[in-house]
Structures are given as structure tokens and as C-alpha cells.
Amino acid sequence: MIAQLVDAAALIGDLEATNKDAALKELLAAAQASGAFGAAAHKALHKRLVEREAIGSTGLGNGVAVPHVKGDNVARPALVVARCRRGLEWQAIDGRAVQVLFFLVSPAAEPEVHLQCLRWIAGLARNADFRRFLLDAPSVEAMRDLLRELGKEAP
Secondary structure, three states: OHHHHHHHOEEEOOOOOOOHHHHHHHHHHHHHHOOOEOHHHHHHHHHHHHHHHHHOOOEEEOOEEOOEEEEOOEOOOEEEEEEEEEEEOOOOOOOOOEEEEEEEEEEOOOHHHHHHHHHHHHHHHHOHHHHHHHHHOOOHHHHHHHHHHHHOOOO
16 A cells, blocks of 8 residues: 555655745645546645644654645545755744655545554654655655655555
């Protein structure tokens, strides 16, 4: 399951956004472009993302954020992995700017799949070598290769 998620993931080598709201929109657009959901679901998913961030930041610390959302009109789990080397303010738990973002969107009817994906992402987020290698990857292809390598270890 993780291997399919990685193979279909949208990768952003350098996020254009300069603030959290713009980043959420950019991540959501990349997920939509990957075919995970249609235009009709976009607005509702954005609203849920903003509400989720208002409850508590998805900035895990160590320069990583994991915004995530479930929706009724989502066809399949989709992952967007983005880098922002200059860093984004995200109200992360450690106060550090975010440089690595994992955006996960899943069908509302598949909560266990959503949790399985989040567990795998959390493991990557805690891995200092992974974070460093992802930030240093010379291309999105190299980013995907790194994710594939670490996806082999997933259940």
C-alpha cells in the first residue's frame, strides 16, 4: 500500500508558497492534479484543512509538517511531498520553520488506511538522515527514489 502511495505521490521540489495558507492551497492543488479528487471536493477539503490547522498545528517539529485530511469525494489516498528549503512559519511544536511537508488526503471511508499512512510518514519525519537526504536531493526523481527506498520498510 505504501509503495503505491509513493509511486503515485506528487512531489514538489521547491514550494512556491510563502505562508501556511498558500502552502495548503499549493499542496491541495498538487493532490487534485494527481487525480485523487475532483474540483467539486476541493473547496470542502480546503475548509477541513484550515479548520484542522486552527485546532492545532500539524508542524511536528524538526522542520516537518504533516497536514492531512479525509474527504467523502476522495477516490484514493494521495500523498504530496514538498520541500521548502527557505522554511515556512507553521507554528510547529518546536517553533522551527518547516522545510519538509507531507500532505496526505484519504477517503473518509478508509480511516485505518489514513492512519497506516500517517504512521509511516511519522517514522520518516523522525528520521534525521531522511530529512537531510530529502532536502539535499538534486531532483524530484531523487526525492522519489529516497521515498521508495524507505517505503520498502513499510508494512
